[in-house]
Amino acid sequence: MALEYGPVAVLLTFGVALGVAAMVTAWLLRPSDPYAAKQAVYECGMEPIGPAWSQFYARYYLIALVFVVFDVEAIFLFPWAAVFKQLSAATAMGAVPLVEVAVFIVILLIGLAYAWRKGDLEWTR
Amino acid sequence: MLNNFCFWFAALVALGASVLAVSRRNAVHGLLWLVLSLLAVAVLFFMLGAPFAAALEVIVYAGAIMVLFLFAVMMLHLGPAAQRQEAQWLAPGVWIAPGLLALGLAADLIAIARLAGDAPAGAGIIPPEAVGAALFGPYVIGVELASVLLLAGVVAAYHLGQRRDRSLGEGAGSG
Amino acid sequence: MSIHTIGVIIKDWLIGLLAGWGVPVELSRLLIEVLTWAVGAALCIIAIMLAALVFIYLERKVSGYIQSRLGPTRCGPVGILQSFVDVIKLLLKEDIVPAEADRVLHTIGPILFLAVSALAYVVVPWDEGGTVAGKVDAGVGVLFMAAVGSMGLIGIVVGGWGSNNKWSLLGAIRGAAQMVSYEIPMLLALMCVVLQAETLSLAGIVEDQKGSIIAWNFLRPWMWLPVVLFLISGVAEINRTPFDIPEAESELVSGFHTEYTGMKFALFFLAEYGNLLLVALIFSVLFLGGWLSPFGYPDPLRLPGIIWLLAKSLLIVLIVMWVRWTLPRLRVDQLMGLAWKLMIPAGFVALGVMCAVIMLGWA
Numbered sequence: 001m002a003l004e005y006g007p008v009a010v011l012l013t014f015g016v017a018l019g020v021a022a023m024v025t026a027w028l029l030r031p032s033d034p035y036a037a038k039q040a041v042y043e044c045g046m047e048p049i050g051p052a053w054s055q056f057y058a059r060y061y062l063i064a065l066v067f068v069v070f071d072v073e074a075i076f077l078f079p080w081a082a083v084f085k086q087l088s089a090a091t092a093m094g095a096v097p098l099v100e101v102a103v104f105i106v107i108l109l110i111g112l113a114y115a116w117r118k119g120d121l122e123w124t125r
Numbered sequence: 126m127l128n129n130f131c132f133w134f135a136a137l138v139a140l141g142a143s144v145l146a147v148s149r150r151n152a153v154h155g156l157l158w159l160v161l162s163l164l165a166v167a168v169l170f171f172m173l174g175a176p177f178a179a180a181l182e183v184i185v186y187a188g189a190i191m192v193l194f195l196f197a198v199m200m201l202h203l204g205p206a207a208q209r210q211e212a213q214w215l216a217p218g219v220w221i222a223p224g225l226l227a228l229g230l231a232a233d234l235i236a237i238a239r240l241a242g243d244a245p246a247g248a249g250i251i252p253p254e255a256v257g258a259a260l261f262g263p264y265v266i267g268v269e270l271a272s273v274l275l276l277a278g279v280v281a282a283y284h285l286g287q288r289r290d291r292s293l294g295e296g297a298g299s300g
Numbered sequence: 301m302s303i304h305t306i307g308v309i310i311k312d313w314l315i316g317l318l319a320g321w322g323v324p325v326e327l328s329r330l331l332i333e334v335l336t337w338a339v340g341a342a343l344c345i346i347a348i349m350l351a352a353l354v355f356i357y358l359e360r361k362v363s364g365y366i367q368s369r370l371g372p373t374r375c376g377p378v379g380i381l382q383s384f385v386d387v388i389k390l391l392l393k394e395d396i397v398p399a400e401a402d403r404v405l406h407t408i409g410p411i412l413f414l415a416v417s418a419l420a421y422v423v424v425p426w427d428e429g430g431t432v433a434g435k436v437d438a439g440v441g442v443l444f445m446a447a448v449g450s451m452g453l454i455g456i457v458v459g460g461w462g463s464n465n466k467w468s469l470l471g472a473i474r475g476a477a478q479m480v481s482y483e484i485p486m487l488l489a490l491m492c493v494v495l496q497a498e499t500l501s502l503a504g505i506v507e508d509q510k511g512s513i514i515a516w517n518f519l520r521p522w523m524w525l526p527v528v529l530f531l532i533s534g535v536a537e538i539n540r541t542p543f544d545i546p547e548a549e550s551e552l553v554s555g556f557h558t559e560y561t562g563m564k565f566a567l568f569f570l571a572e573y574g575n576l577l578l579v580a581l582i583f584s585v586l587f588l589g590g591w592l593s594p595f596g597y598p599d600p601l602r603l604p605g606i607i608w609l610l611a612k613s614l615l616i617v618l619i620v621m622w623v624r625w626t627l628p629r630l631r632v633d634q635l636m637g638l639a640w641k642l643m644i645p646a647g648f649v650a651l652g653v654m655c656a657v658i659m660l661g662w663a
Contacts, residue, residue: 003127005171006334007433011341011422015415018345019567023407026391026563039399041465042558051400051464056199058286060477063636064193065282067480069275070644071189071450074487075181076268078443079257081494085658087258098655100265107272109648111279120283121640123633153405153461160454167447180443188450192480195457199473253440253500 059123066115073108077101132172139165150211152198156191163187177253304429307336340432344421348574353383355573359621366625393562398464401559405462410560410567413455417571417578420448424581425503427591427605434503441501442490445582449486449537453479455571456546460556471555474632475539475546481639482536482543488647489526489533492654493517493586502582506590513594518587522657525650527587529643534579535620536639538572542627545635580616581609588612 041048080101087097115121142162149155163186170179201207260268311332318328357372357380364371372379397406423437423444431437436444453476460472494500496517497508509516517523536543547555557568584590589612591605599605630638 003333004435004439005433007337007340008419008422008436010334010337011344011432012415012419014341014345015418016411018349018418019411019414022563022567023411026393026395029391030562031392031394033394034396036399038396041398041400041463042553043466044553048466053461053464053469055201056196056473058200060473061193061196061200062282062286063477063640064189064196064480065285066279066640067484068185068189068193069278069282070484071480071487072185073272073275074484074491075184075443075446076260076271077491078446078487078494078500079177079253080261081257081491082254082498082500083257083261084495084655085498087261088658095659097261098659100261100269101655103269104272105648105651107269107276108279111276112644115279115283116641118283120286121637123636157405157454157458176440177443180440180447183447184443184450188447188483189480192453192476195476196473250439253443 062120066120069111070108073104076104128172132169135165135168135172138162139169148215150208150215152207152211153195156194156198159194160187160191163191174250176250177256180253304427307430311336337432341422344424344432345418347421347577348418348570351577352570352573353387355576355617356386356569357383358617359624362618362621363625366622387566390562390566395564396559396561398559401464402462405458406559407462407564409455409459409462410564410571411455412458413452414567414571414574416448416451416455417574420445420578421574423502424578425506425585425590426609429503430591430606431503437503438501441503442494442505443500445502446483446487446490450483452537452575455568456556459560459568463556463559465559467553467558468556471546471548471552471558474552475556478539478543478545478635478639479537481636482533482643485529485639485643485647486533486537488644488651489530490586492523492526492650495651495654495658496520496523502585502590506585506592509589509592510597511592512596513589516587516589516592522650522653522662523587525646525653529647529650530583530586531616531619533639533643534583535623536635538575538579540576540620541624542630543635544629545632548629550629576617576620577613580613580620583616584609584612588616 080097084097084101088095139162142158142165146155146158146162149158163182167179167182167187170176170182314332314335315325315328318331319325323331360382361371361379372382375381375385397403422433423431423441425431425437456475456479457472460468460475463469493505497505499505499508513519518527539546544555546552547557549555552558557565560568589608591609593599593601593603593605593608595601599608
């Protein structure tokens, strides 16, 4: 098991190593002359007021909620997609697998339609 | 040997990252430790021969739920005041009751593990295709019920987003 | 001769060599296995770096010609050394971190972004039997790619939040919202291909299209909708114009990398071009027959499959660049509307059509 995922671990290590190596090389070569004005947060020349870590538009949160629902749904469907041809080819099953998945998707589409109808998909309200 | 080492290493990372996720005062730092913990759990699933569960863990939890938490953190106001509040919540006395409960659960788990003997986990690899056949075969009722649950999620999202007082206008700024 | 055959020859030679030194066969097999991973991973990293060097030059030339200019001409003949000069310049730039930033997150943001974008290369089928992590691909290929893709935004969020700059944070949050929204149509388009090929493995998807160009997915009429959906959501996932809301320079200065200079900025750029190549590669694998030759299998021209794969990917990259310099940027509400009101319903339509095609036995 562990051996199968060996390349993944190696590539992850290499990716991180590349980033670190590039930063270290740059650190050795580059000048360093920090002063207060240079280290100020860039706001097109204006003095920044307060930190950026503040409140954000709530709509982002709602979009994320709806996204989670559809993400879960898509992931549920992937294993089904890989076997659907086999299942539907088995004559004893007929259209049963299709109906099963159609019910699953239609219930979710009702959700999408509801959110759409109620204006939940509008960015600005 | 190697499998066992990877399993224990991932388990340790998961535990350590979870502790850090709870104890960080800065919500975003906590969130990042949580992501690490979830990724370590995904590695555990891989090691146990459940690649589909592992992929699901990464996509749904480390990916989707992480974004959801991030937006929740951003939606709430989190400045130095929130950090001070968090520090108060993490006073030593607060740990006693949950700590005792967790100890009880851990004792339970150890007892069960002792009684059950060697677990069958890791005996074989369950390919996603087998999961698909099972989900839309014997467990189809569960899948359809899950879709109803997800529908409830979408409806709830709409009602959470309802603005009580429409005269407030663009309250929290937009972007 | 495919990469796979060359690899087998080199492996056999090495085993023979090690056996000559008295190393047990089991141990030498393991050593060679590890060596193969390292070589494969190193080649993936080199591919990303080359992609960045070539694509930056290409992008500047393409944009130049589209806008009736010449693009870079000064460094080397027709400006071909421009990218190398850029690298040297970026190496010598001072690293400026805002005093109020979260220094740790500001530093690990670019590294995370790069590492995650490199990770997906592990399941790309470069040639017949030429996937770096062949067994992972055979088991969960498409899901692995989707999982890595869903982690792609973490580098942006970490970097944008760590900068403590309003522009950066806005860019990062927008980026996260955009990337999650376009992930769903992408997954739905991917699902149509999985339904067609009956496998979750990317190498298997290429195998399914074996034959000349007429057997490729993009010529199957029920694949036209997924092709369009995948291309659009792919461009959106890698934050390129017309979907570059996260770094929209006319409104957010430079978005999530406003506070980045020198090498850290270069790492973000490297990863973005790495992602561009990745999306082009995956698109070629899904719809354009991957490493297959357009003249049939086996290839009558006897070219290595990787040449075909790279040629197809280059075509996709050029199309994406053409789009970038042609279309204006979308507004944030238009962007979300497009994803939720057009792409996602269209994705379900594509899925329904695909199911119908399978039930009718045409696929």
